[in-house]
Amino acid sequence: MTRVFNFSPGPATLPEAVLRQAADEMLDWRGSGMSVMEMSHRGKEFMSIHAETEELLQELMRIPSGYQVLFMQGGAIGENAIVPMNLMGATGRADYVITGDWSKKSAKEAKTYGTVNIAVTADASKFSAIPKQSEWKLDAGASYVHICSNETIGGVQFHWTPDTGKVPLVADMSSDILSRPIDVAKYGLIYAGAQKNIGPSGLTIVVVRKDLMGHALPITPSAFNYQTQAESDSMYNTPPTYAIYIAGLVLKHVKALGGMEAMAQHNMAKAKLLYDFLDGSSFFRNPIAREDRSIMNVPFWLKDEALDAEFLKGAQARGMVQLKGHRSVGGMRASIYNAMPIEGVQALVQYMKEFERSHG
Ligand SMILES: *Cc1c(COP(=O)(O)O)cnc(C)c1O
Numbered sequence: 001m002t003r004v005f006n007f008s009p010g011p012a013t014l015p016e017a018v019l020r021q022a023a024d025e026m027l028d029w030r031g032s033g034m035s036v037m038e039m040s041h042r043g044k045e046f047m048s049i050h051a052e053t054e055e056l057l058q059e060l061m062r063i064p065s066g067y068q069v070l071f072m073q074g075g076a077i078g079e080n081a082i083v084p085m086n087l088m089g090a091t092g093r094a095d096y097v098i099t100g101d102w103s104k105k106s107a108k109e110a111k112t113y114g115t116v117n118i119a120v121t122a123d124a125s126k127f128s129a130i131p132k133q134s135e136w137k138l139d140a141g142a143s144y145v146h147i148c149s150n151e152t153i154g155g156v157q158f159h160w161t162p163d164t165g166k167v168p169l170v171a172d173m174s175s176d177i178l179s180r181p182i183d184v185a186k187y188g189l190i191y192a193g194a195q196k197n198i199g200p201s202g203l204t205i206v207v208v209r210k211d212l213m214g215h216a217l218p219i220t221p222s223a224f225n226y227q228t229q230a231e232s233d234s235m236y237n238t239p240p241t242y243a244i245y246i247a248g249l250v251l252k253h254v255k256a257l258g259g260m261e262a263m264a265q266h267n268m269a270k271a272k273l274l275y276d277f278l279d280g281s282s283f284f285r286n287p288i289a290r291e292d293r294s295i296m297n298v299p300f301w302l303k304d305e306a307l308d309a310e311f312l313k314g315a316q317a318r319g320m321v322q323l324k325g326h327r328s329v330g331g332m333r334a335s336i337y338n339a340m341p342i343e344g345v346q347a348l349v350q351y352m353k354e355f356e357r358s359h360g
Pocket of ligand 1: 010074075076077078102148150151152172173174175193196
């Protein structure tokens with residue numbers, strides 16, 4: 001068996017140790033005689049998996065007691081509607097900060113549920129930097145302020161937390177949740193699809209301040225009502241049981257590696273390796289403002305895009321896959337989530353050096 005270095009933006013690479021454990025437990029989970037996939041979500045076996053996964057998330061993210069963890073479905077794109085359905089009712093309007101494709105999409109979807117104010121957009125800089133908060137036009141009467149903490153396509157990331165005063169801060173953290181320590185108390189709500197840094201697709205993590213629940217618009221489907229899900233411990237409908245189980249294994253693995261501080265160190269070391277090389281190269285480039293560069297998704301361009309196909313083919317031959325950039329921006333993109341080992345980035349940089357030498 002040969003495993004590749006998988007630079008996919010999502011669904012993305014998972015820790016090999018987790019996949020091995022899942023394989024070992026596939027037919028018989030700890031003497032239950034069943035696969036986790038076959039268990040009733042209300043049986044004692046799955047209930048213990050569910051509870052342990054939730055506790056691990058609370059511990060790793062240091063989630064304060066006034067917050068509810070929800071395991072939902074529908075992904076981050078689902079949450080683009082579910083968040084306004086649940087929170088916009090407070091005042092009927094919300095602020096959106098546009099730093100790239102994902103936050104743009106969030107704002108567009110929210111318009112169905114109330115008045116969306118674009119507090120700021122970075123489109124003038126082609127989304128190559130995060131606008132300073134002094135440039136934002138925030139509405140004191142907004143129900144919330146929405147940001148995307150890491151733009152997976154553009155490769156910009158917040159390395160600071162906005163201060164929105166009494167207005168709750170909502171963040172789409174799909175592509176950087178669990179990559180570094182954050183202060184949950186500064187947020188009203190955090191959401192993330194699991195398939196970048198946590199586990200398989202199908203599971204959506206929501207962490208919501210408890211006082212923000214219970215004000216959903218009357219049109220909100222009950223399966224997507226935070227209050228309803230909180231009252232049923234995320235089991236109002238059948239949760240994505242297998243995805244929750246894998247997420248639990250990943251969280252245990254991350255805890256054993258040293259938690260959020262260890263992940264941040266590991267991720268910064270990988271990102272530094274790649275950005276230092278890009279900055280010293282006259283063949284490859286990354287146009288993002290240094291202070292706003294993502295440590296999770298690193299887009300880069302070759303000097304001559306006619307060489308893109310050859311670059312990708314050579315990478316594939318060396319066991320490095322999924323490096324093609326998003327179709328909307330072209331070029332390349334290396335997604336280097338928690339589970340990407342430093343050896344993967346070393347191999348990539350080595351290949352880029354060789355490619356530059358032979359084509360530069
Ligand atoms: C991947 C991603 C999404 C889309 O997630 P889905 O699970 O497809 O809904 C949204 N926002 C960000 C920041 C992402 O990285």
